[in-house]
Amino acid sequence: MDRIENLLKELTEALGTSGFEGEVFDIMKGRLAKVAKIEKDRLGSLIAQLDTGKDSPRVMLTAHMDEVGFMVSHFTGRYIKFNTLGGWWPPRMIGLPVKIRGARGDVIGVVSSKSPFHMEEKERKEIPKSKDLYIDVGLTGNKTPDSLGIRPGDPVVPYFPFTQLMDEKTYMAKAWDDRVGCAMVIEAMTKLSRLKLPNSVYGVGTVQEEVGIRGAVTSGSRIDPDVCLVLEVNIAQDIPGSPEGATEKLGEGVSICVYDATLIPNARLRDLVVKAAKEKKIPYHFSAIPYGGTDGGKVHLNKFGVPTIVVGVPARYIHSAAGILQRKDFDAAVKLVVEVVKRLDAKTVKGLV
Numbered sequence: 001m002d003r004i005e006n007l008l009k010e011l012t013e014a015l016g017t018s019g020f021e022g023e024v025f026d027i028m029k030g031r032l033a034k035v036a037k038i039e040k041d042r043l044g045s046l047i048a049q050l051d052t053g054k055d056s057p058r059v060m061l062t063a064h065m066d067e068v069g070f071m072v073s074h075f076t077g078r079y080i081k082f083n084t085l086g087g088w089w090p091p092r093m094i095g096l097p098v099k100i101r102g103a104r105g106d107v108i109g110v111v112s113s114k115s116p117f118h119m120e121e122k123e124r125k126e127i128p129k130s131k132d133l134y135i136d137v138g139l140t141g142n143k144t145p146d147s148l149g150i151r152p153g154d155p156v157v158p159y160f161p162f163t164q165l166m167d168e169k170t171y172m173a174k175a176w177d178d179r180v181g182c183a184m185v186i187e188a189m190t191k192l193s194r195l196k197l198p199n200s201v202y203g204v205g206t207v208q209e210e211v212g213i214r215g216a217v218t219s220g221s222r223i224d225p226d227v228c229l230v231l232e233v234n235i236a237q238d239i240p241g242s243p244e245g246a247t248e249k250l251g252e253g254v255s256i257c258v259y260d261a262t263l264i265p266n267a268r269l270r271d272l273v274v275k276a277a278k279e280k281k282i283p284y285h286f287s288a289i290p291y292g293g294t295d296g297g298k299v300h301l302n303k304f305g306v307p308t309i310v311v312g313v314p315a316r317y318i319h320s321a322a323g324i325l326q327r328k329d330f331d332a333a334v335k336l337v338v339e340v341v342k343r344l345d346a347k348t349v350k351g352l353v
């Protein structure tokens with residue numbers, strides 16, 4: 001494994017569902033403290049400022065540290081009931097191996113449902129509801145989960161190791177959403193720290209994106225950026241059942257998002273990003289997502305408005321146990337972010353609005 005693979009392994013295997021991003025914070029801080037001044041806002045988001053000798057324009061590069069997961073709500077005998085944190089589709093939850101962080105350390109379990117072998121024909125055809133699912137940690141008899149140190153409020157995440165597939169440059173892991181963005185922040189900031197820049201750059205790891213874009217509000221207000229690039233995973237549409245003509249495919253470079261339900265990117269910033277990709281021969285494709293949103297949905301509404309765009313890495317099966325993405329798309333995305341930041345001088349940023 002090379003340096004980037006070690007970073008991706010560390011970031012994707014970390015436990016960090018919404019409200020419990022501490023492990024991811026520490027990984028980002030460990031890497032970024034070498035090149036930037038680190039602070040934490042009062043909600044827990046990480047803000048790393050490069051010392052470029054400039055106060056403005058302020059450029060925000062942001063990724064969210066949290067991943068979709070669950071929170072223990074109560075017990076029903078030997079079994080654990082839970083609330084979902086972030087968007088889950090129940091069929092993706094059943095059979096999911098999970099890790100619970102209890103008072104006495106981590107406990108491994110599996111999400112399950114009533115056995116299909118004991119369902120009536122009609123019941124088997126219905127999509128199960130998450131309220132009917134539970135976590136089994138292997139207890140028997142009268143033992144209850146609190147005997148293992150598990151408490152209501154404890155965080156739960158999928159349990160799946162970072163795995164290299166085929167050519168070793170295709171990776172399968174949990175939490176690409178948005179640990180791949182966290183890795184992009186780290187890599188882009190490290191590369192930018194070696195350059196003479198015409199702006200002031202802030203690399204951010206936000207908290208609680210998956211439960212309603214919360215950390216982006218507080219960190220955005222702290223930085224008050226003049227322009228923002230949101231570094232995100234994108235939904236690959238190269239699997240059976242994808243819409244015809246979809247361009248978001250693994251191996252096709254960086255995704256430039258032209259639309260989602262919370263953000264229409266600043267058109268001049270979009271054109272600047274595309275121009276940079278073309279000039280530097282960085283492979284790219286457009287994505288348009290009619291649902292969902294990102295931290296950009298809140299950051300672009302900060303104060304009087306912030307020109308904002310989302311650039312990302314396509315991945316299959318986000319919000320599941322095991323997503324798949326390719327290294328070359330990650331490399332293309334980092335390269336584009338660095339190239340765009342280099343071009344954001346005071347005159348250019350002023351000209352965006």
Ligand SMILES: [Zn+2]
Pocket residue numbers: 064177178209232233294
């Ligand atoms: Zn995300």
